[in-house]
Amino acid sequence: MGIEQGKISRRQALFLVSNAILATMVLYVPALLAQETGQDAWVTVILAGAGGVLYGAIVVFLGARFPDKNLVEYSIELLGPWAGRAVGMVFGLFFLYLNGVVIREFSELLVSLVMPETPLVVFDILIVSLAAYGVYLGLEVFARVNEILFPTALFVGLGFIALAIPEMEFYHLKPALVHSFPALLRGSVLLLSFYLEGTALLMFYPALRRPEEGKPISYQVGFILAIAILVDILGVIAMFGPEEAARLIFPTFELAKTVHLGGFVERIESLIVGIWITMGGLKVMVFYYVSVLAFAESWGLRDYRPLVLPTGMILAALAVLEFADTNQIRTFFRCVPAFTVTVLGGITVFLYLITLIRAKRTGGKTDKDD
Amino acid sequence: MLRKVRKPLKPSELKMRKINARLQELQPKEVLERPISRDLDYNIKLMKDLFGNSSDLVVREFHFGSDKEIRVALVFIDGLVDKISLSEAVLKPLLYRTIVDEERRLLPGNAFELIRDWLITFASTKEVDKVGDLLDLVLAGFAAFFVDGFEYALAPEVKGWKDRSIEEPKTESFIRGPRDGFTETLRTNTALIRRRIRTPRLRFEMYQVGRVTKTDICVAYVDGLVNPATVDEVKRRIESIDTDSILESGYLEDFIKDNAWTPFTLLDRTERPDKVAAALVEGRVAILVDNTPFVLIVPAVFTEFLQSAEDYYEWSESARSLRWLAILITLTLPSLYVALTTFHQEMIPTGLALSMAAGREGVPFPAVMEALMMEITFDLLREAGTRMPRSVGQTLGVVGAIVLGQAAVMAGIVSPFIVIVVALTAVTSFLIPNYSASLTIRLLRYPMLLLAGMFGLVGVFLGLMVILLHMASLRSFGVPYLYPITPAVPAEWKDVFYRAPWWKMDLRPLLLRSPNRRRQAPGQRPEPPPVRPERETEAVVEGGGRKDGAGGNRNYTSGMENKVNTGKGDD
Numbered sequence: 001m002g003i004e005q006g007k008i009s010r011r012q013a014l015f016l017v018s019n020a021i022l023a024t025m026v027l028y029v030p031a032l033l034a035q036e037t038g039q040d041a042w043v044t045v046i047l048a049g050a051g052g053v054l055y056g057a058i059v060v061f062l063g064a065r066f067p068d069k070n071l072v073e074y075s076i077e078l079l080g081p082w083a084g085r086a087v088g089m090v091f092g093l094f095f096l097y098l099n100g101v102v103i104r105e106f107s108e109l110l111v112s113l114v115m116p117e118t119p120l121v122v123f124d125i126l127i128v129s130l131a132a133y134g135v136y137l138g139l140e141v142f143a144r145v146n147e148i149l150f151p152t153a154l155f156v157g158l159g160f161i162a163l164a165i166p167e168m169e170f171y172h173l174k175p176a177l178v179h180s181f182p183a184l185l186r187g188s189v190l191l192l193s194f195y196l197e198g199t200a201l202l203m204f205y206p207a208l209r210r211p212e213e214g215k216p217i218s219y220q221v222g223f224i225l226a227i228a229i230l231v232d233i234l235g236v237i238a239m240f241g242p243e244e245a246a247r248l249i250f251p252t253f254e255l256a257k258t259v260h261l262g263g264f265v266e267r268i269e270s271l272i273v274g275i276w277i278t279m280g281g282l283k284v285m286v287f288y289y290v291s292v293l294a295f296a297e298s299w300g301l302r303d304y305r306p307l308v309l310p311t312g313m314i315l316a317a318l319a320v321l322e323f324a325d326t327n328q329i330r331t332f333f334r335c336v337p338a339f340t341v342t343v344l345g346g347i348t349v350f351l352y353l354i355t356l357i358r359a360k361r362t363g364g365k366t367d368k369d370d
Numbered sequence: 371m372l373r374k375v376r377k378p379l380k381p382s383e384l385k386m387r388k389i390n391a392r393l394q395e396l397q398p399k400e401v402l403e404r405p406i407s408r409d410l411d412y413n414i415k416l417m418k419d420l421f422g423n424s425s426d427l428v429v430r431e432f433h434f435g436s437d438k439e440i441r442v443a444l445v446f447i448d449g450l451v452d453k454i455s456l457s458e459a460v461l462k463p464l465l466y467r468t469i470v471d472e473e474r475r476l477l478p479g480n481a482f483e484l485i486r487d488w489l490i491t492f493a494s495t496k497e498v499d500k501v502g503d504l505l506d507l508v509l510a511g512f513a514a515f516f517v518d519g520f521e522y523a524l525a526p527e528v529k530g531w532k533d534r535s536i537e538e539p540k541t542e543s544f545i546r547g548p549r550d551g552f553t554e555t556l557r558t559n560t561a562l563i564r565r566r567i568r569t570p571r572l573r574f575e576m577y578q579v580g581r582v583t584k585t586d587i588c589v590a591y592v593d594g595l596v597n598p599a600t601v602d603e604v605k606r607r608i609e610s611i612d613t614d615s616i617l618e619s620g621y622l623e624d625f626i627k628d629n630a631w632t633p634f635t636l637l638d639r640t641e642r643p644d645k646v647a648a649a650l651v652e653g654r655v656a657i658l659v660d661n662t663p664f665v666l667i668v669p670a671v672f673t674e675f676l677q678s679a680e681d682y683y684e685w686s687e688s689a690r691s692l693r694w695l696a697i698l699i700t701l702t703l704p705s706l707y708v709a710l711t712t713f714h715q716e717m718i719p720t721g722l723a724l725s726m727a728a729g730r731e732g733v734p735f736p737a738v739m740e741a742l743m744m745e746i747t748f749d750l751l752r753e754a755g756t757r758m759p760r761s762v763g764q765t766l767g768v769v770g771a772i773v774l775g776q777a778a779v780m781a782g783i784v785s786p787f788i789v790i791v792v793a794l795t796a797v798t799s800f801l802i803p804n805y806s807a808s809l810t811i812r813l814l815r816y817p818m819l820l821l822a823g824m825f826g827l828v829g830v831f832l833g834l835m836v837i838l839l840h841m842a843s844l845r846s847f848g849v850p851y852l853y854p855i856t857p858a859v860p861a862e863w864k865d866v867f868y869r870a871p872w873w874k875m876d877l878r879p880l881l882l883r884s885p886n887r888r889r890q891a892p893g894q895r896p897e898p899p900p901v902r903p904e905r906e907t908e909a910v911v912e913g914g915g916r917k918d919g920a921g922g923n924r925n926y927t928s929g930m931e932n933k934v935n936t937g938k939g940d941d
Contacts, residue, residue, distance in 0.1 A: 009857060110828055115713060123828065130835055137843040144842045144856040145835075267716045274831040281835055 003296055003304055004070075006140030007209045014217050015150040016143055016286055017198045018224045023276070023283035024102055025194045025229055026157070027109065030236040030251045032333055036187040038242035039172060040179045041233045044187035049226040051188065052195035055345070056218025058352050063202055065355055067211035071202040071347075072297035078354050085298045087347060092294030094343045095200065096311065099287035100318030101332065103127050106280040107319060108326055113253055114273050124319045127277075127284055132312040134285040135292060136305060139204055142289070146282045153275045154228065160272060161235040163259045168238035193337035195225065196344045203290045249326060288315065396582055402502030410441050410518035416501065417445050417514070434464055440481045446513035452530025456513055459492040460526055482520040490515075492526040499523075506584070533558070539641035539663070541805060546684040551641045552663035556586050559643070559658050559665065563590060566647035571595075574658075577608050585616040586660040590646070595653045597883040600847055604655050604668060619659040619666050626657075626668075628845045633813055635806035636846040638670035645679040653884035655847075669847035669882065673855060673866045675807035681869045690868045696801035699794060700811050701837075704741045705822035705830050707791045711737045713826030732782035738823025740784050744792040745815060747774055752796070849881045857881075 008016075033041040066074040071091060076084030107123040115123075134142040198221055208214050236251040239258065245251050253269060260266040289304075292311050296304035323329050379387075401420070407413055414429055421427040426448045433441055442464070446456070464485065486497065496512070498504045499522050508514050511529035536558070539551030552559045560574050571593040578584050587608060591601050607626040616622055619639060627636040640646060641663045646656045649667045657666040676693040710718055711726060718726065733740060751770045758766060775793075778784050795815070802808035814837060821829030844851035854862040859880055864870035873894040878884045 011858070114828060115826060118825075122825075126825065126828070126832055130832055130839075133836060134839050137839055141839060141843040144850065144852065145838050147858050148852075148856045149838070266719065270714050270717055270827050273827060277828060277831040278835060281832075 003293060003302065004139055004204065004207050006138050006143075006207055008140060008143040008204065008207050009147075009209055010213055010217065012143040012147045013201065013204065013208055013214065014220050014224075016146050016204070016282075017201045017217065017221050019146055019150045019153075019279055020200055020283045020286040021194055021197050021221070021225055022154075022228055023279040024105060025191075025225070026232055026252050027105060027250060027276070028330075028333055029191060029194065029229060030233050031246060031248055032190055032330075033187050033233060034237060034242050034245035034251070036190065037179045037183055038246075039174070039237050040177055040184060041187065041237065042230055043177065043184050044191055045226055045230045045233065047184065047188035048191035048195060049222050051192045052198075052225070053219050053222040055192070055195060055348070056198065056222055058348055059199055059201055060205075060215045060218045062348065062352055062355065063205035063214055064212065066206075067208075068206050070204070070206050070293070070297065071199075071351070072294050073206075075347075075351055076297075078351060078358065087351075088294050088298035090343065091347055092291040092298065095287045095291040095294070096315065097318070097322075098197070098340075099284055099291065099315055100322050101329070102280070102284055102287065103315060103319035104322055105329060106276065106284070108329065109250060109253070109276065110273065112326070113250065114270060121316075121320055125316050127281060128312050128316045128319070130281050131284040131288045131315075132308050134281070135289045136308050139207055139289060142282060142285045143204075149278045149282065153279050154224075156275055157228075157272070158231060160256050160259055161231055163261060164235060164239060164255055167258045168235065169241075170238050172238050172241040173234065189337045189341070190333075191229070193340040195222070196340045197287075199344045199348055200286055200290045202348070203293050249330075288312070397505075402500070402505065404501045406499055406501060406504065406516070406521050406523050408519055408521050410443055410516055413516045413523075414443050414445070417508075420501075420505065432465075440478055441518035442481075442485075443516045444513055445508060445516070446528070447508060447511070450509075450511035450531050451513055451528045455492070455530065456526075456528045460490055460513065460515070460528070463489045478519055482517045482522060482524075485515075485517065486524055490524065490526055492528065494527040496525045496527070497522055498525060509584070536562070542640065542642055542645075542679070542803070544678075544680045544683070547680050548642075548644050550643060552643060552658075552665060554661050554663060556588055556658055556660040559663070560588060560590070562643035563646055563650070563656070566643060567592065567650060572650065575605070577605075579608065579611050579613070579622070580616045581612070581614045583615040583617065587616065587622065588658040588660075590650060590656040590658060592650050592653070595651065595878070595884055595886050596655060597653060597885065600655055600669065600882070603847055604657065608657070616659060618662045619657065619664045622657065622659060623666060628847065629843075632840070632844055633810045634672070634841065634844060634851065635675070635804070635810065636670060636844065636851070638667040638674055638804065639664045639806070640667065640679075641665070642679055648679065648682070651889075653878050653882040653886075669849040671846060671849055671853050672807070672841060672851050673853075675804035676802060677865070677869075678803040682872075685869065685871065687868045690866070693801055693803070694867065696798035697811055699798040700802070700808075701814060701818060702830060702834070703795055703798075704745060704788075704791055704815055705818040705833070706827075707788065708737045708741050708819060709822040709826045709830050712823065726785070726787055729785040729787055733785050734782075735784075736823070737788075738819060740788050741791070741819055741823075742816070744778075744784055744788050745795070745819065748792050748796055749812070853881050854879070 030041075033044055037044055062071070062074075066077075069077065072084070072088035075087040078084065079087060103124055106127055107120045110123045111118060111120050134145070201217065205211060205214060232252055236245050236255055239245075239255050240248065240251065248254050253272065256269040256272040257267070259268060288308075288311065292304045292307040295301075295307055295311070301307070323332065404416075407416075410431075414431065417427070417429065428444075428446055428448050430444045431441070432444075433439070444456075444460070486495070496507060498507065504514050504523050504525065507525045511527070511531065512525040513528050515524040515526065517524075533555045534553050536550045536553055538549045542551075550562060552562065564572060569592065573589075573591055573593050575589045577587045577589065579587050589601070589604055589608065604626070608622070611622070611625045613621070613625070623635075623637050623639070629636060638649070646665050646667065650656055655668050657668065659666075676690065676697065678689070681689055711730070715723055730737070735743070751766065751774070755763065755766055775789050779786050779789055795812075799808050799812050802811065818830065818833045821833040823829075825832065841852050842850070842856060850857055853859065854866060861877075862879060865875060873890075873896070876890055876892050877887050878889050880887075
């Protein structure tokens with residue numbers, strides 16, 4: 001008996017997870033990877049993609065094992081009321097914190113690139129209000145909106161990169177495979193840490209109309225993300241070269257700036273802001289939803305909606321207070337893999353192992369066997 | 371000491387009780403429950419008392435029979451009955467024929483039966499014994515026929531009043547398509563639908579709503595094509611209405627829509643019987659209200675408001691996409707103008723930016739004020755245009771176009787560009803076929819303008835997101851409002867962004883959950899006849915223009931006993 005009564009289709013879940021991961025990945029990853037691995041970034045995409053699909057398999061295994069329960073509900077079932085609730089709270093708090101980072105990133109982007117004279121907190125509050133409205137309306141609603149906006153945004157984004165091709169210099173991609181394996185591995189762990197955000201799926205997996213058919217989500221997400229990020233990174237590096245790309249704060253945005261068409265359509269990078277508002281807004285919505293739902297489940301509430309407003313206030317404040325400036329965000333992204341992998345990866349793998357042990361103890365069959 | 375305490379009523383419940391106590395019938399129940407008396411004078415007095423000497427109540431008393439020993443009275447409402455048929459079918463036979471035949475002579479003892487069975491030559495006649503039922507009939511245009519000494523009354527249906535003839539609908543005019551429109555008479559309207567759908571499974575179920583007006587409301591659907599749950603839901607919502615009056619379908623709309631507070635219209639309404647017939651065959655429910663030509667169609671989704679029934683008669687692939695463009699322009703063009711001129715000048719091509727700057731040079735207001743002023747002016751003009759007498763329409767056009775447009779620019783109050791923007795918005799907003807939807811979109815321009823004035827493009831996109839989220843949260847009788855865009859059903863987009871030819875649209879819409887989804891045989895794509903060189907003439911005659919002959923049609927059996935082939939349009 002979950003809180004969420006709405007039902008979503010598999011495609012909606014797939015797009016939600018993909019959007020939730022991709023929205024910030026596209027912003028920061030090209031620069032970070034260019035710094036780490038230069039023109040060999042595509043190798044890390046493959047490595048991280050493999051890791052991501054593996055992790056995704058664990059996630060959907062958990063989801064399919066408990067098709068009518070979300071992560072907090074079955075951690076309570078597996079670990080008992082106290083430890084289970086603690087795990088739920090940690091899960092919710094983690095997404096709350098990460099969401100603050102995401103909101104900060106988007107506000108930062110809007111301030112530094114579009115409206116430099118507006119204070120950051122304005123955009124911060126705007127994004128949080130938008131997300132709060134979406135979360136208040138419920139999973140079903142923002143999953144549906146995401147279902148049309150994510151493909152549109154992806155299409156427009158790829159269109160931008162395609163339009164920038166005439167400006168690209170593909171010799172920047174050579175020589176291939178000059179970076180050391182540890183560097184590549186570091187890069188792929190960084191990328192993988194973004195993939196781990198897909199754990200959010202476990203909070204709305206039971207809302208799937210047919211949970212038993214949810215397994216392909218893992219590799220479909222991996223595929224969509226790998227293609228999108230690969231095109232993005234290759235485009236950025238071919239455009240600016242690895243050194244320049246590493247110095248830029250928002251290389252994808254800089255890429256969009258170079259687009260011009262027929263001598264008439266120029267400087268249309270503000271349009272790409274539109275894409276980020278939609279993608280970013282939806283990403284914030286998903287994380288926001290996951291954290292309020294996790295809190296509500298942990299405290300045994302009947303509805304998560306009373307938590308939307310207070311959580312929104314905390315989020316808006318958190319986004320301002322977390323960092324002093326953009327440099328700190330970049331520094332944070334150096335350690336974010338450790339943070340994400342230990343907390344999110346830790347919780348998921350832990351629950352996975354417990355489920356396996358339980359299954360073995362009851363002779364390969366749990367009470368909730370499929 | 372433990373004592374069982376009665377749970378106190380919640381304030382809201384208490385309030386409801388008080389309100390219900392005050393809500394009483396206009397007509398005391400005990401009068402309506404009363405049986406019709408044997409005493410003719412009493413009956414006449416009762417009717418006169420009930421109507422309080424209203425001038426349109428006609429009571430005619432007369433005697434007939436061979437010795438004029440039978441007293442009868444005729445009561446009807448002047449203006450609601452057809453007097454010619456009343457005198458032809460009711461009065462004449464009574465006054466002229468005193469003897470039915472040899473065995474049956476008209477006597478006070480058997481008058482009622484004889485009149486009922488032999489004399490009144492009217493097709494539909496009812497027999498009632500309660501005052502209340504009789505009142506309802508009289509008020510609906512029946513005549514009441516009392517016979518002294520009998521506790522029954524006869525009510526021949528002699529309805530007939532002045533009504534508008536069937537004309538072309540004023541609000542939805544077509545180049546190609548049927549020209550008949552609904553009228554204010556419910557029966558005429560049902561007939562217009564029945565003529566288009568010749569199956570006994572087309573059902574018209576009547577309800578009466580309104581404590582005072584007692585308005586007839588008719589729920590129409592095609593049994594076997596409609597999802598029974600939808601019909602039940604419609605009935606449930608109509609039955610739960612408790613109000614004094616329903617004067618137009620708009621009253622009903624407010625009571626039965628899913629989401630009370632939304633600027634969007636959640637029900638489709640039309641004056642065109644062809645549109646209603648198409649909706650019924652698709653598996654929707656139509657709600658007809660007496661005294662209005664506007665019929666409601668449920669469930670309705672947003673994409674429908676961009677479809678005109680004419681799209682299905684005169685095929686034009688660009689019309690739909692033009693309308694989508696129009697809706698986008700109406701919603702965003704003014705706010706984009708404001709956002710670009712205020713915050714993102716760099717996005718405007720240099721040459722254009724220079725001339726825009728020159729145009730705005732003497733304008734004392736910020737762009738957002740300028741846009742708001744002009745948009746409000748336009749809305750004022752439009753509102754004035756709809757309300758004003760037709761003869762002064764031209765004056766308004768002159769005032770609007772020259773005085774407000776030209777002069778405002780020359781006086782330097784607004785820039786010429788905003789006039790173009792407003793004019794374009796005005797034109798595009800009328801491209802949306804559904805008037806209510808067009809009003810909604812135009813209303814939403816204002817918050818969009820304010821957002822653009824404050825936050826530039828960020829505000830515009832934010833506003834669009836909020837609108838989208840709101841629309842995605844709406845439902846019309848359980849069907850998501852943005853269906854089939856989202857929840858995405860790509861197979862049905864062929865009727866959303868353009869209009870696929872009829873032979874492609876094999877299935878009824880998915881989310882209407884019709885028990886009979888297939889509407890026509892598949893594979894009816896027309897093809898030129900196969901060329902057979904040796905017997906060319908025969909091939910043309912026999913080929914029938916279809917690859918498999920008419921095989922697809924022949925093998926196909928519809929779930930309905932009466933096949934409704936929309937693929938062919940009306941016969």
